[in-house]
Amino acid sequence: MQQTTGRGNQTYHHGDLRAALLEAAAQRIESQGVDALSLRKLADDVGVSRSALYHHFRDKNALLNAVAARGFEQWIAVSKARANSPDMTPEQRLGQFVHGYIHWSASNPQLYDLMFGRPIWKTGQADDQLKEIAYPAFQFMLNKITQWQQEGIIGQSMPALRQTQVIWATLHGLARLIIDGVYADSEHIDDMCDCTVAMLLKRD
Amino acid sequence: MQQTTGRGNQTYHHGDLRAALLEAAAQRIESQGVDALSLRKLADDVGVSRSALYHHFRDKNALLNAVAARGFEQWIAVSKARANSPDMTPEQRLGQFVHGYIHWSASNPQLYDLMFGRPIWKTGQADDQLKEIAYPAFQFMLNKITQWQQEGIIGQSMPALRQTQVIWATLHGLARLIIDGVYADSEHIDDMCDCTVAMLLKRD
DNA sequence: GCTTATAATTTGACACTGTCAAGATTAACA
DNA sequence: TGTTAATCTTGACAGTGTCAAATTATAAGC
Known part of the structure; x- marks a missing residue:
């Protein structure tokens, strides 16, 4: 087999x-x-x-898993490349990350949907290979946000894990609202990103 | 016909x-x-x-629309009932709203997925009847968040519309991460809600 | 109350889907 | 060159959404 x-x-x-x-x-x-x-x-x-x-491929689901895995590889590569901007303030880097995250998801809506959508994860249909590739992405996210917390540009009163979950939820939710066209038109992506950054940063 | x-x-x-x-x-x-x-x-x-x-029903999609419409009716009813808590500070009401939103979505995951998911909205398969019932839900959300802004418990530097989109994105994203089981275990729902409230409120 | 029209429901059929078993073809290897 | 093993094709099956025509039960008119 x-x-x-x-x-x-x-x-x-x-x-x-x-x-x-x-x-x-x-x-x-x-x-x-x-x-x-x-x-x-x-x-x-x-x-x-x-x-x-x-x-x-064992079946259709295995094919979808493989496509999703490819997506995670691409996602990680793009995210890491975006993170290497030396001559920037931490606030600027955070801003760039938010804009980058949303723009990537808006540029690859169906792939984003496949990678972070319900069918694969909730129903336990993610095979081991996909998990091995996906979890580094989650880890990357956690490191990123922990770093912001340590730099003091976002709130520090909450545990890093919780903060990560909520901030990621914000990005994920915004991406989905834009992708799904639910009450968020894709023409004002940058405005919504700016508003998100303002909310994340300590002082608005 | x-x-x-x-x-x-x-x-x-x-x-x-x-x-x-x-x-x-x-x-x-x-x-x-x-x-x-x-x-x-x-x-x-x-x-x-x-x-x-x-x-x-005209076809399967019409049936799904009708089920989603039922869901919106229920969602609106529950949300409005939850909003009528007179002897509470604005901050407490916001907190209760966040917890209520997340708990409802976690209690009706599949229905939430149908109501706010991609297939119905993005692909333009929402019929007029569903739109008539869904948009009041969006309006309710907008009013709610505008009210918080006027009460001064959340940031005021951004337009109400943008603020609404981002805050809703936060709730929506958290709901989806929990529902889909992506990096957010459902055991710590209340912790994540508290963290969300802390982030939304002006001072953390 | 009987007939007629109309709405509700069923049956048969079609094209499409994912998947498997068995056979045919081709590459790799001794 | 002969053997083995992998790759690909064909035939088949159960399942899906949907439509056209036939059947049945209900409501309305005399």
């Missing part, structure tokens, strides 16, 4: 079907949403038969 | 199939989630044939 041939040698019939499926799936998800992803149409896109997919 | 017989006289073959379907659907959604709702199994529950449903 080992579904992958390892990691290096991926040149079989198709060449690299696994990667092709992942790419096509990510593309279709981003353009039409997770629910609109059909394995059969996906196979058509790649030019392969219906159930060829099952030699590379 | 008038799909309902009005509103008063609902005594036909089944008695009131529309209400029975709504009730059974709401129950199944809350126990197993929106994605697990099958129209055929739903018909079995009510003891009726597959496509009897189509004489009361």
Whole structure:
């Protein structure tokens, strides 16, 4: 039941079907949403038969997990790159992080939905590989916010863990409201980000 | 193509199939989630044939809209009842509102997901009836937060609309993190709520 | 009370979905 | 070159939402 041939040698019939499926799936998800992803149409896109997919992924959920994992890798890379701005005040860095977080989620709405949405996590359908990639993202978030707390630019009266949960909830909630188009138009993203920063910073 | 017989006289073959379907659907959604709702199994529950449903709802999405509408009615009722606590300081009322919001969403996770989730709003599948019931909920939220601003217990430097969007995002995000089980265990709901209140209030 | 019109419900059917078992094809390796 | 093992295809099954036509039960008119 080992579904992958390892990691290096991926040149079989198709060449690299696994990667092709992942790419096509990510593309279709981003353009039409997770629910609109059909394995059969996906196979058509790649030019392969219906159930060829099952030699590379256990089932549909495993494919979604892999796409989400790719998303986390990208998310972490972008976040870390954004964090390396040496000549900035801590307040500016916080501001840049907020804007960056929201803009990334608004630019990849369907992927964000897949990564942080209910289906994968709540129903316990996240496999071990995804968890291994996702938890560093959570850790990154925790470190970031703990750092702000230590720099004294956000409130310090609450435990770092709670503070992290609430601040992340704020970012996550704003991202979702914008993505879902619920009472938050995407034209005023920067305004809402600025307001968020003002609320997070100690003195408004 | 008038799909309902009005509103008063609902005594036909089944008695009131529309209400029975709504009730059974709401129950199944809350126990197993929106994605697990099958129209055929739903018909079995009510003891009726597959496509009897189509004489009361245009399609599956219309049924989901109706369930969501019921949810908004309930949400508004609970929220308004919670707001009528005369012998309380404004700060206490804010605290009670936060705890109430989170607890309601945690007690009705699947319904909350249906009401404020992506599928209905983002994809423009919300019909007019749902919009008519949902927007008062948004208005209620706006009034609430504007009131806090006027009472001076939260920041006033930002426009009320932006402040409302960000504060609601905070509540919404916290609710989702708890519901989805993403990095927020449901055992510490009250702690997280307290932390949220501390962040919202002017001085921490 | 009987007939007629109308609404409610059922049955049959269609296209679509994810998934599996068995067979065919092709690459890797001795 | 012959064997093995991986990859891919075809056929099939149960399940889904939805529609058209046929059937049944209710309400209205005389």
